[in-house]
Amino acid sequence: MIDIRISNCNKNYGSLRVLKDINLEIERGEFIVLLGPSGCGKSTLLHIVAGLDRLSSGAIEIGGRDVTDVEPKDRDIAMVFQSYALYPTMSVRSNMEFGLRMRGKPMSEIRPLVEDKARMLHIDHLLDRRPSQLSGGQRQRVAIGRALVRDPKVFLFDEPLSNLDAKLRASMRTEIKKLHQSLGTTAIYVTHDQLEAMTLATRMVVMKAGEIQQVGKPEEVYHRPVNLFVADFLGNPGMNFMKGRLRLEGGRVSADVGAATIPLDGYAFDAAPADGQAVVVGLRPESVQPSTGGEPFALTLKPTLIEHTGSDNLVVLAMGSEEIVGKFPSDMLPTLGEPVAVGFDLARLSVFDAQTERRI
Amino acid sequence: MRRFLQRHVSQVALSPSLALIAIFLYGFIAYTAAVSTTNSKAFPRFDTFVGLEQYWRLFHTPRWHVAFTNMFLFGGLFLLVTISLGLLIAILIDQRIRAESFFRSIVMYPMAMSFVVTGIIWQWLLNPTLGIEVMMHQLGFESFRLDWLTNPDTVIWALVVAAFWQGCGLVMALFLAGLRGIDEDIWKAAAVDGIPAWRVYVFIVIPMLAPVFLTVVVLLSLSIVRAFDLVVALTNGGPGVSSDLPSVFMFDMAFRRTNLGLSAASAGVMLGTVLAILIPYLYVETRERA
Amino acid sequence: MSAPTDAMPRSNRSGWLTPRRTKAILKRVVLYLLLAIVAFFFAGPLYILLSTSFKTMPEIQAGGLMSLPHEPTAQAWVTAWGEACIGITCGGLKGYFGNSMVMAVPAVLISVMIGAINGYALAKWPFPGARFVFAALVAGNFVPFQVVLAPVSVTLRTLGLFGSVEGLILIHVIYGIPITTMLFRNFFLSVPNDLIKAARIDGAGFFWIFFRIVLPLSPSVIVVALILQFTGIWNDFLFAVSFSNPSSAPMTVALNNLVNSNFGVKEYNVHMAATVIAAAPTLILYILLGRYFLRGMTAGAVKG
Numbered sequence: 001m002i003d004i005r006i007s008n009c010n011k012n013y014g015s016l017r018v019l020k021d022i023n024l025e026i027e028r029g030e031f032i033v034l035l036g037p038s039g040c041g042k043s044t045l046l047h048i049v050a051g052l053d054r055l056s057s058g059a060i061e062i063g064g065r066d067v068t069d070v071e072p073k074d075r076d077i078a079m080v081f082q083s084y085a086l087y088p089t090m091s092v093r094s095n096m097e098f099g100l101r102m103r104g105k106p107m108s109e110i111r112p113l114v115e116d117k118a119r120m121l122h123i124d125h126l127l128d129r130r131p132s133q134l135s136g137g138q139r140q141r142v143a144i145g146r147a148l149v150r151d152p153k154v155f156l157f158d159e160p161l162s163n164l165d166a167k168l169r170a171s172m173r174t175e176i177k178k179l180h181q182s183l184g185t186t187a188i189y190v191t192h193d194q195l196e197a198m199t200l201a202t203r204m205v206v207m208k209a210g211e212i213q214q215v216g217k218p219e220e221v222y223h224r225p226v227n228l229f230v231a232d233f234l235g236n237p238g239m240n241f242m243k244g245r246l247r248l249e250g251g252r253v254s255a256d257v258g259a260a261t262i263p264l265d266g267y268a269f270d271a272a273p274a275d276g277q278a279v280v281v282g283l284r285p286e287s288v289q290p291s292t293g294g295e296p297f298a299l300t301l302k303p304t305l306i307e308h309t310g311s312d313n314l315v316v317l318a319m320g321s322e323e324i325v326g327k328f329p330s331d332m333l334p335t336l337g338e339p340v341a342v343g344f345d346l347a348r349l350s351v352f353d354a355q356t357e358r359r360i
Numbered sequence: 361m362r363r364f365l366q367r368h369v370s371q372v373a374l375s376p377s378l379a380l381i382a383i384f385l386y387g388f389i390a391y392t393a394a395v396s397t398t399n400s401k402a403f404p405r406f407d408t409f410v411g412l413e414q415y416w417r418l419f420h421t422p423r424w425h426v427a428f429t430n431m432f433l434f435g436g437l438f439l440l441v442t443i444s445l446g447l448l449i450a451i452l453i454d455q456r457i458r459a460e461s462f463f464r465s466i467v468m469y470p471m472a473m474s475f476v477v478t479g480i481i482w483q484w485l486l487n488p489t490l491g492i493e494v495m496m497h498q499l500g501f502e503s504f505r506l507d508w509l510t511n512p513d514t515v516i517w518a519l520v521v522a523a524f525w526q527g528c529g530l531v532m533a534l535f536l537a538g539l540r541g542i543d544e545d546i547w548k549a550a551a552v553d554g555i556p557a558w559r560v561y562v563f564i565v566i567p568m569l570a571p572v573f574l575t576v577v578v579l580l581s582l583s584i585v586r587a588f589d590l591v592v593a594l595t596n597g598g599p600g601v602s603s604d605l606p607s608v609f610m611f612d613m614a615f616r617r618t619n620l621g622l623s624a625a626s627a628g629v630m631l632g633t634v635l636a637i638l639i640p641y642l643y644v645e646t647r648e649r650a
Numbered sequence: 651m652s653a654p655t656d657a658m659p660r661s662n663r664s665g666w667l668t669p670r671r672t673k674a675i676l677k678r679v680v681l682y683l684l685l686a687i688v689a690f691f692f693a694g695p696l697y698i699l700l701s702t703s704f705k706t707m708p709e710i711q712a713g714g715l716m717s718l719p720h721e722p723t724a725q726a727w728v729t730a731w732g733e734a735c736i737g738i739t740c741g742g743l744k745g746y747f748g749n750s751m752v753m754a755v756p757a758v759l760i761s762v763m764i765g766a767i768n769g770y771a772l773a774k775w776p777f778p779g780a781r782f783v784f785a786a787l788v789a790g791n792f793v794p795f796q797v798v799l800a801p802v803s804v805t806l807r808t809l810g811l812f813g814s815v816e817g818l819i820l821i822h823v824i825y826g827i828p829i830t831t832m833l834f835r836n837f838f839l840s841v842p843n844d845l846i847k848a849a850r851i852d853g854a855g856f857f858w859i860f861f862r863i864v865l866p867l868s869p870s871v872i873v874v875a876l877i878l879q880f881t882g883i884w885n886d887f888l889f890a891v892s893f894s895n896p897s898s899a900p901m902t903v904a905l906n907n908l909v910n911s912n913f914g915v916k917e918y919n920v921h922m923a924a925t926v927i928a929a930a931p932t933l934i935l936y937i938l939l940g941r942y943f944l945r946g947m948t949a950g951a952v953k954g
Contacts, residue, residue, distance in 0.1 A: 052548050069668045073554025085545035089567035098563075099553035150553075369856040370775035374783060377768050377827050384824050385790050388801040395800060404804065452685055465940055466689050469696075471947060472936035474885030476902045477929045480909050480921070481695045490918065495715040525692065530947050537948075586794045589887035593906055607888075610796045615892065620800055627797040638792055 002064075003028040003186045004049065004154060009058035011044055011210075018044050020210045022058070026188070031180050034190045035197040036207035037233070042190045043158060045207075049188060050156050051075050063153050078147035079156040082163060084139045086131040086146075092118075093127040096146045110149075117148045120179075137168045144179070155187040161196065173199055194234050198222065206230050223348060228357040231282050231350055237314060239282045240324040243354065248275040255281050255351065259320030260299055267349055271360050278354035285314065287345035288326035290334070295343035303334045317342060389631065396624035404620055414625035424626065427604040430516060431633075434605065435584040437520045438527075443576060445524065446531030447569075451561065453532070454539045464536075468529030475526065479593025482522035483509070512602035515595055519603060522594055523587070531576050538572040539565070578641045585633050606630050703727065703922035710918050726919035730927060734920055736908045737896050743924055746904035750884060753815050753900055757822035758879045764823065765830020765875060766868075770860050772831070773838035774846050784835060790828030799892050806893055813895035821893060822883045829882075830875055833946070837871040838864065870942070877939055878946035881932045901928050
């Protein structure tokens with residue numbers, strides 16, 4: 001059941017094209033995360049779905065209804081902002097009640113609704129306080145509460161956790177996920193933090209410069225990125241990229257990356273590989289592990305730098321003229337300068353055409 | 361000696377100003393207060409001590425009654441008109457209009473003029489034989505009357521309009537700055553919540569501007585107590601004494617009627633009024649800071 | 651790219667003028683209409699001033715407040731400047747304009763200088779009781795000057811300065827101390843203290859730091875102070891009318907006398923020209939340096 005349909009959406013500011021031909025269909029109950037660097041248009045797209053911004057061309061449908069020309073208040077949506085946007089001169093209770101009161105709902109209905117949602121978010125003891133008396137995390141909960149109370153068709157989140165410190169961000173992330181699981185309302189969430197995107201999304205939309213790069217479940221986008229940009233944007237530390245050329249010999253394909261030749265027998269090619277094709281081979285650090293001797297492919301490489309993160313050791317390994325990073329378990333500590341046997345998890349490879357940057 | 365100077369350069373640099381202010385401000389205030397307790401006429405004579413009699417006489421002088429009540433009447437009307445219209449104009453200009461700086465400049469340029477100039481301009485505009493009344497007649501509104509300047513009951517409006525024309529600019533600028541300081545996301549949240557614009561202004565924006573209101577009221581009130589130039593140039597207290605204000609009364613008593621004692625008493629009352637405005641304001645401000 | 655085509659989804663077929671758009675356009679029209687009325691109210695008087703000053707008396711008496719002059723003539727301006735009768739003398743405004751200039755320029759420069767040093771001392775070289783000194787100095791901002799008129803009069807007479815330009819300069823300098831001190835002190839608070847400390851460690855003293863480090867960082871606040879003081883002093887009427895002689899009177903007094911004196915025929919065009927002349931300096935300053943004006947005025951609004 002398609003809840004939101006964005007068709008051929010374009011947004012221009014004068015000659016600047018901020019959104020280029022965006023098409024997206026969102027099913028009921030999905031938690032869609034718009035992910036991308038600043039300036040990619042994700043916030044603009046969210047504002048257009050909300051009705052706070054007008055499209056230059058295209059259409060938006062919510063719940064089967066064409067809402068392209070409909071005011072935000074009539075689109076049955078609720079929004080949570082990065083700066084919380086709480087009305088500072090009103091109490092928490094009044095903040096949560098205000099929207100409903102404006103719509104003419106009787107106080108007898110509003111009161112219990114507000115108290116119920118406040119309890120759900122653990123802010124019921126703060127109902128009579130002013131926003132200025134609350135901490136950042138509490139304010140964000142009130143902002144979410146204000147949205148919950150509206151019982152909308154769609155929740156829109158505009159980088160709501162960016163103003164919180166790391167620890168608080170992590171706990172609020174979990175809360176938002178739990179809320180979504182219990183309520184099941186469709187949601188669109190904008191962030192530049194790929195960890196938030198990975199953990200919260202049922203499907204991710206990666207954007208760059210006004211265009212959608214890839215849409216898919218987090219695992220899919222993570223393990224089978226559709227181009228170099230997506231491959232590089234996700235994952236911390238970033239994917240290793242090795243430049244080389246394809247070799248077709250006797251029906252078998254491999255990639256010659258200078259310091260080694262990587263067999264690509266099991267690789268599922270999207271397009272027919274050509275001999276001598278310039279490619280970039282991608283492999284994430286967690287797929288570069290100390291060799292136990294049984295891998296189909298292993299190299300001996302020299303570590304040049306080791307970073308201990310507590311849970312892992314990030315080892316920078318010299319490979320020919322380039323460097324790759326491996327994510328070793330914390331109890332496997334190689335010695336700087338001493339060659340160590342390293343295995344590649346070939347099932348996790350991504351090969352991209354060097355020119356088009358697309359996955360092949 | 362030199363060592364002392366070097367170590368206390370700051371205080372030494374400040375002392376001339378401090379001394380001057382001590383004498384010319386606080387000293388002179390004390391002087392005037394002292395004169396207000398005497399029966400001085402053309403010259404201050406401290407041997408004619410009469411205690412608070414001058415104040416008593418003041419409150420029994422009909423002309424002072426007019427002047428004093430005028431201050432509140434004029435002040436009240438001026439505050440009401442200037443604050444509400446100033447806020448309204450600020451809101452209009454805040455609507456992301458083109459040529460915003462043009463409109464801002466137009467509203468604010470009267471600030472640069474002397475109150476004498478403003479008074480003179482409005483004296484013409486309100487002149488029944490030359491000004492707006494004549495213009496309206498020529499436009500066809502034959503029965504239009506604008507007799508503020510000649511009617512003792514409505515002359516106070518002449519002062520209000522002229523003072524508004526000059527003072528609106530600053531008030532508008534302060535409100536505009538306040539409006540600009542409001543988080544944009546609040547507007548977005550209100551749009552999503554479906555709150556009509558006027559309600560956002562009334563229930564959310566204006567309460568958020570409370571500090572600006574306070575500042576504006578205090579600033580304007582202080583200038584009301586001191587209003588002198590405008591009255592002299594626009595109406596000279598007339599017709600008769602119906603548009604008199606305490607400052608004009610004080611001046612008249614001192615320099616024309618040679619009754620320094622009474623003049624000093626009126627100045628004392630003016631100062632008292634200023635303190636009555638300032639002290640609560642300062643109290644509120646310092647309490648909030650702490 | 652943004653023009654609707656047949657390939658587009660249905661909603662855009664209704665064209666460019668949707669109900670939502672119409673409402674928005676209507677709102678804009680009303681907005682600009684209101685703003686036009688506002689602009690008319692504020693700019694109108696200035697226009698009337700200027701246009702009337704170029705008319706002849708018969709034309710003025712015939713009415714038509716808002717019309718442009720039929721045969722513009724600058725005669726009124728010549729009269730206003732050089733021939734109008736103010737009080738007993740008939741030499742026009744030029745003398746009084748000169749009086750105002752001779753009074754204002756030194757007064758502005760001196761009071762700004764003093765305020766700058768005071769502000770600097772209070773902001774960067776604190777000492778026990780500095781807060782109190784600041785409050786004592788700045789309180790002068792709020793005092794209605796009527797309260798010192800009589801003693802100032804007495805003092806000036808005693809010093810033999812009553813009715814002289816020097817007397818007025820002295821008064822304006824002294825009573826300008828509160829506002830300039832407040833302005834500079836608030837500004838200097840934002841100059842990083844580390845600059846001062848570094849200079850002191852290098853051996854520099856109070857005045858060296860002031861002239862070589864702090865002042866060069868302050869052009870904007872200096873302009874604000876100059877404009878604020880010049881406007882206040884040029885436009886002042888109370889002190890001018892209390893402490894000047896007919897011959898030494900500043901512009902504001904002369905203008906008031908010219909317009910409000912009750913003898914003879916009122917030459918309105920001359921009066922208007924005279925008013926523009928009187929308002930010109932500060933008005934020109936405003937046109938050129940408007941935003942500094944605003945900063946100066948709001949300095950009175952922002953307490954330290």
